Amino acid sequence: MQVTTTRGALKVALLAACLVLAGCVTLPWYPTSGIYTSEAQNFAVELPKGWMRLNSEENLLITRDGILLQHVTVERARVDRPLKNTKKVLSRGMQPQAVAEVIIDNFMSSERMLDLKVLENRPIQIGPHRGFRLVYAHRDKEGLRFKSVLHGFLAGDVFYSIRYTAAERYYFAKDLATFEQVLASFRLIHPA
Amino acid sequence: MLASVVLLTTGCVVGAPDWYRRYQQPYRAHPDLDRRVKTVRVLSALPPDIKIYELTAGGVQDLRDDWSAAGRDAVFKGLTEVFHERGIAVRQLTVDNTMRAPVEDVTVLYRAVSSSIVEHTYKHPPFPTKLENFDYSVGPVDSLLQRNQADAVLIVYGVDQISTAGRKALRGVGLVLGAVTGQPVMRSGITALNIALVDRSGAVLWYKIAGDDGGYDLRDPQSAKAFVQRLVADFPKVGR
Amino acid sequence: MRLARAVLAGVLLAGCATTTLTPLTGTNTALEEDEKRLWRRSEEEQRALDRSGLLYANEEAEAYLNEVARRLESPEVFQRVPFRVRILSNPRLNAFAFPNGVIYVHTGLLARLDNEAQLATLLGHEMTHATHRHAVREFRDTKNKRAWLAGVQTTLGGLPGIGGLAGALGEIGATAAVTGYSRDLERQADVEGFRRVVKAGYDPAETPKLFLVLERDAKQEKVASASLFYATHPRLQERRETVEEMIRTEFRERHGGLTNVAVFRRKTSQVVLDNAWMDLKAGRFDAARQGAEKYVAFRPADARGHYLLGEVKRQTGERSVAEQAIAHYRQAIAADRAYPAPHKGLGLLQFQLGDKPQARRALETYLSLSPQANDRAYIEEYIRQCK
Numbered sequence: 001m002q003v004t005t006t007r008g009a010l011k012v013a014l015l016a017a018c019l020v021l022a023g024c025v026t027l028p029w030y031p032t033s034g035i036y037t038s039e040a041q042n043f044a045v046e047l048p049k050g051w052m053r054l055n056s057e058e059n060l061l062i063t064r065d066g067i068l069l070q071h072v073t074v075e076r077a078r079v080d081r082p083l084k085n086t087k088k089v090l091s092r093g094m095q096p097q098a099v100a101e102v103i104i105d106n107f108m109s110s111e112r113m114l115d116l117k118v119l120e121n122r123p124i125q126i127g128p129h130r131g132f133r134l135v136y137a138h139r140d141k142e143g144l145r146f147k148s149v150l151h152g153f154l155a156g157d158v159f160y161s162i163r164y165t166a167a168e169r170y171y172f173a174k175d176l177a178t179f180e181q182v183l184a185s186f187r188l189i190h191p192a
Numbered sequence: 193m194l195a196s197v198v199l200l201t202t203g204c205v206v207g208a209p210d211w212y213r214r215y216q217q218p219y220r221a222h223p224d225l226d227r228r229v230k231t232v233r234v235l236s237a238l239p240p241d242i243k244i245y246e247l248t249a250g251g252v253q254d255l256r257d258d259w260s261a262a263g264r265d266a267v268f269k270g271l272t273e274v275f276h277e278r279g280i281a282v283r284q285l286t287v288d289n290t291m292r293a294p295v296e297d298v299t300v301l302y303r304a305v306s307s308s309i310v311e312h313t314y315k316h317p318p319f320p321t322k323l324e325n326f327d328y329s330v331g332p333v334d335s336l337l338q339r340n341q342a343d344a345v346l347i348v349y350g351v352d353q354i355s356t357a358g359r360k361a362l363r364g365v366g367l368v369l370g371a372v373t374g375q376p377v378m379r380s381g382i383t384a385l386n387i388a389l390v391d392r393s394g395a396v397l398w399y400k401i402a403g404d405d406g407g408y409d410l411r412d413p414q415s416a417k418a419f420v421q422r423l424v425a426d427f428p429k430v431g432r
Numbered sequence: 433m434r435l436a437r438a439v440l441a442g443v444l445l446a447g448c449a450t451t452t453l454t455p456l457t458g459t460n461t462a463l464e465e466d467e468k469r470l471w472r473r474s475e476e477e478q479r480a481l482d483r484s485g486l487l488y489a490n491e492e493a494e495a496y497l498n499e500v501a502r503r504l505e506s507p508e509v510f511q512r513v514p515f516r517v518r519i520l521s522n523p524r525l526n527a528f529a530f531p532n533g534v535i536y537v538h539t540g541l542l543a544r545l546d547n548e549a550q551l552a553t554l555l556g557h558e559m560t561h562a563t564h565r566h567a568v569r570e571f572r573d574t575k576n577k578r579a580w581l582a583g584v585q586t587t588l589g590g591l592p593g594i595g596g597l598a599g600a601l602g603e604i605g606a607t608a609a610v611t612g613y614s615r616d617l618e619r620q621a622d623v624e625g626f627r628r629v630v631k632a633g634y635d636p637a638e639t640p641k642l643f644l645v646l647e648r649d650a651k652q653e654k655v656a657s658a659s660l661f662y663a664t665h666p667r668l669q670e671r672r673e674t675v676e677e678m679i680r681t682e683f684r685e686r687h688g689g690l691t692n693v694a695v696f697r698r699k700t701s702q703v704v705l706d707n708a709w710m711d712l713k714a715g716r717f718d719a720a721r722q723g724a725e726k727y728v729a730f731r732p733a734d735a736r737g738h739y740l741l742g743e744v745k746r747q748t749g750e751r752s753v754a755e756q757a758i759a760h761y762r763q764a765i766a767a768d769r770a771y772p773a774p775h776k777g778l779g780l781l782q783f784q785l786g787d788k789p790q791a792r793r794a795l796e797t798y799l800s801l802s803p804q805a806n807d808r809a810y811i812e813e814y815i816r817q818c819k
Contacts, residue, residue: 031321050321052312064321065328066308087715088747097810098780105713111522115485122809143300143483169301170331170394252574257472 028055032062039189041076043160046185048178068144070166070175072182077159085109092157096123099154100132103161113138119147128191129153137168147172151183156192211323219400219426220313220326228391229398232430234281235389236342238295240267241349242410247381248356256354263352263410267385270417271348280430283340294335298394301330302347306386309399329394337392344397345390352410353381383408385423398428453565456512457505467531467568474530474567481520481536488519488539488703496699497537500548501555504628505563513562517555519703523710523719525649529558531567542700543707543723544645548692549629549638556625564624566617573614619674626675627682635689636679643672652718701730705737712744720744738764739774746781757781772802776811783814792818 032047038060047053047062054061060074061067079090083106090102100121107113120135131153139145148165164179166172214220222228244259272282287295305328312319313326322328333345384403388396402423409415454461463471481487488494497517505515513533523540530536535558545551561567613621630636647668679686708723721744728737738760745757758781764774779794795811795818805811 029317029319050325052319052321066304066312068304069308086713087717088713089715091749095783095810095814097807097814100810105715109710109714121807123813139485141480141484142303143296143480144304145300167301167304169297170329254466254469255473257469 029053030055035185036060037189041074042158042189043074043076044185044187044189045074045162045182048182051178064175064178065171068167070164070171072179073161073163073165074186075161075163079154079157079159085111090154090159092154094154096130096132096153099152099159100134103150103152104134104136107136107138112140114141115139124151126151126153127187129155145169149176149179155188158192160188162186209320211318211320214323214326215313215318217426218402219398220309220323220396221399221428222326222395222397224395225397225428228395229389229428229430232280232343232389232391234283234340234342235275235344235346236337236340237268237271237282237284237346237348238299238336239284239287240264240271241299242267242352243350244352244354244410245381246356247353253353259352259354259411263350263416266413266416267348267350267410267420269413270420271346273417274420274424278427278430282346283342285336285340285345291335291339298330298333298336298345299347302388302390305330305396306388306399309396310401314401326396326399328396328399330390330396331394332392333390333394334392344392347388347390348385350383350385350410352383352408353406354409354411355381355406381406383410383419385410385419387423389427400424400426453569455564457509457563461512464568466571467565470568470571471532474532474534478530478534486520486522488521488706490519490702490706493542493699493703494519496695497542497551497555500551501535501559503632504552504556504559509563513559515559515562521706521710523707523714523716525646527554527558529561531562531565533559533562535559535562539703539707539710543704543726544649545642545696545700546645546693547638548696549634549690550642550645551696552629552632552634553625553639553642556628557621558625559628560621560624561613561617564617564620566613566621570613570617618671622671622674623678626678630683630686630689633690635691636675636683636686637688638691639675640672640679643668643675647672649719697730701727704730705740708740708744712740712747717744717748733767735764735768735771735774738767739771739777742774742777742781746777746784751785754781754785770801772798772805775801776805776807779811779814783818788818 029052032051032053033049034046035044036047036053037044040057041060045060048064051062051064054063059076061071062073063069063071079092079094082089083102086102086106086109088102088105090099094102104118104121107116110116116136116138118134118136120133122133124131124133131151134150134152135148136150137145137147145168146165147168148163150161150163152159152161154160162183164176164182166175240263242260242263244256244263245253246256246259247253268282268284275282285291285295309322309328312322336345337343382403382405384401386401387399389398391397400423402419404419408419410419453464494517497519498515501515501517502510505513515533515535517535517537519542520536520538522538523543524538525541525544527535527537527541535555537554537558541554542551545554626636626639629639650668704723705727708720708727711717711720711723721741724737724740724744727734728741731737742757742760742764745753745760758778761774761778761781764771765778775794775798779791779798782788782791782794792815795815799805799808799811799815
C-alpha cells in the first residue's frame with residue numbers, strides 16, 4: 001500500500017523487464033493493433049487501437065480502461081463442455097432460440113450475476129451462421145450495474161460468442177460503437 | 193510497450209517515454225488538467241468513507257464504527273483546513289434521501305474506476321495508453337455539484353488499522369524474536385487514503401493514493417491533517 | 433527463546449475473551465460491545481442483500497413464515513431479538529440467521545418441506561443461533577484461534593496461509609450461510625430449536641422427517657450440498673438421530689401435534705412452483721420434476737404446474753419422455769385455453785420431433801394468444817421452417 005514512493009515499483013519494473021528479456025516471463029497485456037488472428041480458435045477479428053489484449057491462449061479479451069469498466073471477449077467452446085452454472089447442455093444443430101435459452105439460463109443460475117434482466121433476445125445472422133443477439137443487464141455484489149451485448153452462434157460442434165460488457169453508467173455507451181466495429185469484423189477462418 | 197521496457201532496461205534511450213515518466217509520479221492527472229482546473233474554487237466533498245479497524249493480535253480486523261466516525265470527522269476537517277490554506281472551499285455534501293441514489297451511482301462506479309486506476313496505472317506492468325491518456329470518468333456529476341454550488345467533486349476514502357494492546361505486545365515479542373531468528377516482524381497496521389478530483393463531466397482530473405505503515409492515526413485530527421497534507425502535497429494549483 | 437515463548441503465551445492468554453454467554457431468552461441480558469458491532473455489521477449486510485435483487489417477492493409467504501416464527505418464541509424475547517424471516521430466491525437447500533435475528537430461508541429449502549411442523553423445526557433451529565448468540569461466540573473463538581496462530585507465526589517465522597481474517601465482520605452472512613457454526617453450536621441449535629417446536633405444540637415426529645428430506649436431497653445432488661449449511665456438521669444422519677433420541681426420552685409422553693398441512697400448502701405452493709423453475713433453469717431436472725409434481729398435487733387444476741411438467745420433460749431432450757411432455761402440455765391447455773405458454777412448448781417439442789404441421793399449428797396459436805411475445809422473431813423463424 002506504500003504507493004507514494006515509486007522506487008519500489010521501478011525496481012519491480014526493471015526486474016520484470018529483465019525477466020522478460022531473459023524469456024522467463026511473458027507480459028499479461030499487449031496493446032491491440034489491427035487484425036487479430038487465432039488459428040487455434042479459428043477466428044479473426046479486427047481490434048481497436050488504444051485497447052489492451054489479455055495474453056491468454058484460451059479466449060480473446062480486450063479492454064481499454066480495465067476489465068471492470070469495459071471489456072470485449074470472443075469465446076469459443078465445444079458444445080460438450082459443461083456450462084458454469086447450469087447442467088443444461090448445448091448440442092450440435094440446436095436452433096438459435098434454444099441455444100439462447102440455455103445461455104440465459106446459465107446466467108440466471110449464476111450467483112454472481114445479480115438482478116439479471118434480459119432486455120433483448122432475437123435471432124440474427126452472423127455471416128453464414130444463424131445466431132442470436134442478447135442484451136442484458138445485471139449487478140455485481142458491490143452493486144455496480146453492468147450492461148452486456150452478446151452475439152452467439154453454433155458452428156458445427158463449437159459455440160462462439162462475441163460479448164461486450166461494460167459498467168452501465170458512462171462506459172457502456174462510450175464504447176458500444178467500438179464493439180459494433182469489432183463485431184462487424186469477426187469471421188471464422190475455416191467456416192464449419 | 194515491450195519495446196519500451198526493453199529499451200529502458202538496456203539503457204538504449206536518452207529520455208524515457210512520456211508514459212514511463214508519468215508512471216513514476218505518485219499521482220495521476222487528466223491530460224486536460226491545467227485548463228479544466230482553472231475554474232475550480234469550490235469543492236463538493238462526498239462524506240469521506242473512512243473505515244478504521246481494530247487490528248487484533250491474530251491479524252483479525254474488527255471494524256469499529258465509533259473510530260470510523262471519528263476518522264471521518266478528522267479527515268474532513270483536515271481536508272477543509274488544508275484546502276482552505278490553498279484558497280479552495282470544501283463543502284461536504286449532505287446525503288439525504290434525494291441525494292442517496294445519485295451519490296451511490298457515482299461511488300459504486302468510482303470504486304471500480306479507482307480499482308482500475310490502481311490495477312493499470314500503478315501496478316506493474318501498467319497500461320501505457322492509460323498513463324499517456326488518463327481519461328477515466330465516473331459520468332456526469334451535476335447533481336452532486338448543484339446543492340453546494342461547487343465546481344468539482346472531491347471523493348476521499350481510506351482505511352486505518354489500529355493495533356490493539358495485544359497486537360502491540362505481540363509485535364514487541366516479534367521484534368525480539370525477529371532479531372534472534374532473522375524472520376520478518378509483523379506490521380502494526382496500515383493507514384491509507386485515496387483522493388480524486390472529479391469535474392462536472394465526471395472526468396477524474398487528479399487522483400492519488402497515499403499509504404503509510406503505522407505512522408498515522410486517522411482518529412486524531414492532527415494526525416489526520418498531517419496525512420491529508422502529505423496526500424495533497426502535489427495537488428494542482430486551482431482557481432488561477 | 434523460552435522466555436520469549438512465555439511472554440508470548442502471557443500476551444495471548446491476556447487477550448482471550450470469554451465465549452460463555454447467557455442466552456438472550458433469559459432476563460437481564462444485554463448485548464456486549466463486540467456483539468453490538470456484529471449486529472450493526474449484520475444490518476449493513478442485510479441492506480446489501482435487500483438491494484441485491486435476490487429477495488423472493490412473495491409477501492403472503494413471508495408473512496406466513498413470520499407468523500410461524502412468532503409461535504416459537506415469547507413476545508419478550510422478540511423484543512430483545514427482533515426476529516424477521518425473509519425468503520431468498522435460491523434453489524439450493526439452505527437457511528441462515530444473522531446474529532440480530534434476521535433469518536433468510538432459501539426457496540429451495542422451503543419448497544422441499546411438507547408441513548408447518550417441519551418449517552417450525554427449521555425456524556426454531558435458526559432462532560436458536562440468534563438467541564444463543566452463536567455468531568459472537570464463534571467470532572470470539574475465531575479471534576482467539578487467530579491470536580494463537582499469530583503467536584505461532586511470530587515464533588516460527590511465518591506459516592503459509594495464515595493471513596489476516598480480512599473482512600471477517602463483512603462476512604457474517606457467509607459465515608452463517610456457508611461455513612456454518614461449530615459442531616457443538618449446531619447441535620445446540622438442533623436441540624434447543626426442537627424444544628421450541630414441541631413447546632409450540634407441533635408434532636415432534638415431523639422434525640426427523642425434515643432431516644430425512646435433506647438427506648435424500650443431498651444424495652440426489654451427490655453431495656453438491658456438502659458446502660451447504662444444512663449438510664455440514666454434524667452430519668445429517670447424526671442430527672436426525674439426536675432428535676430421534678429426544679423423542680424417545682425427553683418427549684416420550686408427547687404423541688401427535690400440529691402439522692397444519694393445508695395452510696402450509698396454501699401459503700407456500702407458489703414458492704414450490706417458482707423454485708421448480710429455478711431448478712429447471714439450473715438444469716436440475718429431477719429436482720424440477722419433483723417440484724412441479726408437488727405443485728400439481730397441491731393445485732391440480734392450475735395450468736402452470738402441468739406446463740412446467742411439460743417443460744421439464746421437453747428440456748431433458750429425451751425422446752422417450754416426449755409423449756409425457758405432450759400429455760402435460762395438453763393438460764395445461766385443457767385447464768386454461770387462453771394460456772399461451774403450453775402452445776409454445778408443444779410447438780417446439782413437435783418441431784423437435786419433426787411433426788412440422790402440428791408444430792406450426794401450435795406455434796401460430798401461441799402467437800395469436802400472445803401477439804406481443806418478446807420471442808416473436810424466433811417463433812416466426814420456426815414457423816417459416818415448418819412451411
